Every structure is written in structure tokens, then in C-alpha cells.
Amino acid sequence: MSKALDPRRANDPRDFLAVDGLLDEDERAIKQTVRRFVVDRVLPDIAGWYEEGVFPRDLATEMGSLGLLGMHLDGYGCAGTNAVSYGLACLELEAGDSGFRSFVSVQGSLAMFPIHAFGSEEQKQEWLPQMAAGEAIGCFGLTEPDSGSDPGSMRTVARRDGSDWVLNGTKMWITNGGIADVAVVWARTDEGIRGFVVPTTTPGFAASNIHAKASLRASVTSELVLQDVRLPESAVLPGVVGLRGPLSCLNEARFGILFGAVGAARACYEAALDYSLSREQFGRPIAGFQLVQRKLVEMMVSVNRSTLVALHLGRLKDAGRLTPAQVSFGKMDNVRQAVEVAREARNSLGANGITLEYPVIRHMTNLESVYTYEGTNEIHTLTLGQAITGLAAFR
Numbered sequence: 350m351s352k353a354l355d356p357r358r359a360n361d362p363r364d365f366l367a368v369d370g371l372l373d374e375d376e377r378a379i380k381q382t383v384r385r386f387v388v389d390r391v392l393p394d395i396a397g398w399y400e401e402g403v404f405p406r407d408l409a410t411e412m413g414s415l416g417l418l419g420m421h422l423d424g425y426g427c428a429g430t431n432a433v434s435y436g437l438a439c440l441e442l443e444a445g446d447s448g449f450r451s452f453v454s455v456q457g458s459l460a461m462f463p464i465h466a467f468g469s470e471e472q473k474q475e476w477l478p479q480m481a482a483g484e485a486i487g488c489f490g491l492t493e494p495d496s497g498s499d500p501g502s503m504r505t506v507a508r509r510d511g512s513d514w515v516l517n518g519t520k521m522w523i524t525n526g527g528i529a530d531v532a533v534v535w536a537r538t539d540e541g542i543r544g545f546v547v548p549t550t551t552p553g554f555a556a557s558n559i560h561a562k563a564s565l566r567a568s569v570t571s572e573l574v575l576q577d578v579r580l581p582e583s584a585v586l587p588g589v590v591g592l593r594g595p596l597s598c599l600n601e602a603r604f605g606i607l608f609g610a611v612g613a614a615r616a617c618y619e620a621a622l623d624y625s626l627s628r629e630q631f632g633r634p635i636a637g638f639q640l641v642q643r644k645l646v647e648m649m650v651s652v653n654r655s656t657l658v659a660l661h662l663g664r665l666k667d668a669g670r671l672t673p674a675q676v677s678f679g680k681m682d683n684v685r686q687a688v689e690v691a692r693e694a695r696n697s698l699g700a701n702g703i704t705l706e707y708p709v710i711r712h713m714t715n716l717e718s719v720y721t722y723e724g725t726n727e728i729h730t731l732t733l734g735q736a737i738t739g740l741a742a743f744r
Contacts, residue, residue, distance in 0.1 A: 363619060366653045371660060372433070379430065380437040386415060387445035395446050396705040398567040402560060404448055406486070406528050409456075413483025417442075417453055419461040425477035427461070432671075433663035436608035440659070443609035444616045447715035448568030450609040455524045456480060458601035460487025463533050463544055466597070467588030472546055476531055490520035490534035490547075490573050491595050497522075498728050500535070501592055505575065507536040507543060514538075514585065516545060516553075516578040522722070526571025527558040533586075534575065535595045544586035544594050553578040564718040600673050603723045604666060607679030608659045610719060611652065613712045614687035617694035618648040620709050624698050644693050651686040658683060674736035681729035688716045 361367070369377065390408060398405060412418055416428035421435035435457075443450035461480050464472050479485040496503045505518025516536055526532070532547045532554070547554060553576045558569060586594065622645055625636035635641050662679045665671040691713035695702040703710050720726055728743075735741045 362622060362649065363615075364653075365649055366657065368653065368656050368660060372437070376431070376434050376437060379434045380441060382415060383417065383438045383441035384444070386411070387441055387449070391442075391445035391449055395567060395708075396711070399446065399448075399711050400566070400705060402562065402566045404452065404528070404567055404569050408449075409452070409483035409486060411483070412453065413481060416481075417457075418483055419457040419465070419477065419481045421457065422461060422465045422477075422481075425465070425473055426481035427465075427477065428481075431663075432604065432666035433660065436605065436659055436663045439605040439609040440612040440615075440656075442612065444612035446567050446711065447609065447613060447719055448565055450605065450612070451524050451565065451568050454602045454605040454609070455489055456483075456487055458605055459489035459598050460525075460529075460531065460533050462601050463489075463586060463589075463594060463598050464546060467544060467586040467594060468546065469583065469587050471583060472586070476546065480531075485530040486525055486528050488523050488525040488529040488532045488571075488573075489595075489598065490523055490526075490532050491599075492522050493519060494521045498725060500595060501542075503535065503537060503542070505534070505536040507538045507545065509539075510579070512582055514545065514580045514582070516547070516575045516580065518575050520573040520575075522559075523556075523571045523573050525569055526556045526573050527569045529556070532573060533598075534573070541590045542592055542594065543590060545580055545584050546586065547575075547578065547580065547584065551578050551580065564714040596673075599723055600676055603676045603680040604662070604671075606719060606723055607662065607676065607683045610680075610683040610687040610716070611655045611659050613716055613719075614648075614652050614655060614683075614690040617687075617691045617709050617712050618645075618652050620707055621645060621648060621694035621697040624701070624707070641697065644697050648690045648693055651690050655683040655686045672736075674732055677724065677729040677732040677736075680724060681726055681733070684716065684720050685726065688713075688720055691716050 417438055420428040420430045423429040439450050442453055464476055480487055491500055493503050507514045507516045529549050532549055534545045534547050535542055555574045556571045558571050625641050626634050628635050658679055694709045695713050698707055701707055731742050
């Protein structure tokens with residue numbers, strides 16, 4: 350039997366189901382471009398950024414020049430790619446670090462998307478081109494200290510004062526908050542929940558970063574305080590009233606996460622595979638031992654299965670047939686699978702698994718946050734429960 354046909358060698362251990370062959374030429378090119386960016390610009394320094402607890406804001410313009418910011422939106426300097434390409438970019442970014450995928454998700458899906466979908470033409474022209482270029486950074490103010498899974502209970506309020514609006518409230522766990530130039534803030538009004546485009550230089554707006562984090566350290570996470578923030582009528586997003594606005598943004602971000610989690614899982618699996626093939630004990634590589642092979646196989650299966658789920662959901666989104674419950678399916682299970690892969694990979698590396706010399710512990714701790722944000726695992730479980738029974742169990 351020739352080497353090419355040897356069943357022991359016929360499968361690529363890094364793409365076992367040959368998923369790459371399911372991508373078109375443009376999708377594959379975008380995937381490779383982002384992977385090169387991660388290898389060249391993220392991986393050499395990410396351990397240091399993680400340890401120091403900083404995000405390199407200067408890379409925002411580089412990501413903008415690559416067309417990664419708001420890449421799935423049309424016009425206003427945005428690349429206008431399909432959903433699968435956006436997902437693949439998220440996958441490759443999170444293979445580097447969850448902080449980079451979080452930055453791109455928040456910029457494009459939580460800050461740019463609501464302006465693009467619900468904003469006035471003036472708002473779009475003012476903000477989207479500079480945000481797409483990475484020259485202006487955005488954040489998304491929805492979660493509050495006492496309002497997470499139930500955003501309808503938010504306490505931030507906006508009241509009319511003549512022709513102006515005055516905002517008061519606090520937002521918590523806001524990615525990019527401390528480096529943002531503009532915040533999309535959601536508040537209660539007499540008309541219902543409304544979105545406001547808030548330049549962060551507005552008097553009364555303040556952001557303080559959360560430093561004591563053991564997860565997502567290479568990402569800026571902040572508290573936003575709005576104290577008598579006065580805004581003109583032109584700051585309101587005119588195209589939406591009610592929770593439909595912020596929830597549609599979250600659905601966009603969750604789509605990026607269900608791809609991104611695959612990247613973190615893949616990075617952990619590949620680190621464990623490489624380590625197991627090079628680490629020798631009892632006179633041979635530990636990859637030759639049965640228990641180690643079982644770990645590697647379980648990780649490989651999880652990564653490939655999650656990749657197929659993500660790609661299928663991406664194709665549904667591009668066809669206009671993706672439902673919010675299906676996004677919940679992908680976010681819930683792909684992140685859950687990634688968490689298990691990271692833990693198994695950490696175990697496979699032994700004591701080396703807890704050092705930042707290898708990416709595994711960094712991904713493992715990051716994924717604990719990804720498991721919770723943009724809808725906890727429990728909330729997505731109940732969303733799916735309602736989808737299959739028709740009965741809501743939230744209250």
C-alpha cells in the first residue's frame with residue numbers, strides 16, 4: 350500500500366474531517382489571512398499581554414486595515430463579507446486569544462451593528478467608517494451590576510429634558526469600555542428601552558477598568574457610570590424601541606462566539622497533540638500510550654464536530670434561515686465542548702499545562718468567561734427548552 354493511501358496517514362490530524370474543503374476560495378483566503386495575522390502579530394506577545402492584563406489598542410488599526418472590523422456589514426467602509434467568513438475570522442482570532450475575538454465581536458456586532466441596523470444616516474456616516482478602520486473604538490452598554498440575564502430589569506434611565514435626553518445609570522462588565530471612543534448605551538425611557546450613541550468624552554460619562562481578573566486578561570473590561578449625561582435628540586437610535594434592539598445585537602455577537610470557541614478548542618487540542626508527540630516517558634512519546642491517545646481522540650472529535658456545527662449555522666445565516674434558538678444551540682454546545690477540550694489538554698500537558706509558555710491554561714481560563722457571557726449556559730439551555738416544548742421556563 351502506498352504511503353498516500355495508508356489509512357494511518359490519510360487524515361490530517363489538524364483537519365480530520367477535511368472541513369477546509371467545504372469552504373470557497375474567498376472564505377479560505379480570509380481564514381488564512383487572519384491566521385497569518387494571529388501567528389505574526391498576536392502569538393509572539395500574547396502571553397505577556399495576558400500576564401500584564403493589557404490589550405494592545407494599536408493593533409486595532411491593523412485589524413481595521415485587514416477589513417476585520419464590522420466585516421459582515423455593508424457600506425460605510427465595511428468589508429461586506431458573508432457570515433461564514435466573519436465566523437472563520439472569529440475562529441482564527443480566538444485561536445490566538447479570546448480577548449482579540451471579543452474585541453472584534455464587540456466592535457463589529459455590538460457597537461457597529463446597532464448603528465448600522467437602527468441608526469440614522471448621520472450616525473452611520475459619523476461613526477461607521479472610522480470604526481471600520483479601527484480609528485474609533487466602540488463598546489456596548491447593556492449589562493448592569495444587578496441586571497445580567499434579565500436585561501429588561503435594567504435600572505439605567507433616560508428622561509427627556511426639553512429637546513435633550515439625560516441618562517443616569519451604571520453598566521458593568523463592558524468589554525472595550527475603558528478604551529472606547531463611543532458607547533452604545535441602552536436605557537429605560539417612557540417609550541420603552543432605547544439605544545443611545547454616546548461619545549465617551551461627553552460630560553458625566555466615566556469608565557473604570559476591572560483589573561482583578563483571572564480570565565480574559567488581554568481584554569479591557571470596564572464599569573461605565575453615567576451621571577446626568579446630556580445628549581441631543583440626534584443621539585437616539587431611531588430605528589428600534591424595546592428589547593428587540595439589544596437582543597438582536599447579542600444574537601450577532603453569539604454567532605461570532607460559536608465560531609470563536611472552536612478556535613480556542615483547536616489551539617488547545619493542537620498544543621496537546623504536539624506536546625504528546627514530543628514528550629517522552631518510559632522511553633517513548635507519551636502519544637503512544639492508550640490513555641493519552643484516548644484524550645487526543647476525544648479532543649479531536651470535539652473540535653471537528655464543533656467546526657461542522659459552526660459552518661452549518663454559518664451557511665444557514667447566509668441563506669437567511671438561521672434562528673436565534675439555533676444560535677443558542679451553537680453558542681451553548683460549542684463553548685461547552687471547548688471548555689472540556691481545554692481542561693483535557695491542560696491535563697495532557699501535566700505541570701507544563703499551567704504555564705504561559707503553552708497556550709492551554711490561558712484558553713482554559715478565558716473560556717470560563719466565554720461560557721458565561723453573551724447568555725449563560727443555563728439561559729441558552731432554557732432557550733432551547735422553550736424552542737422544543739413551546740413552554741417558557743424563565744419565570
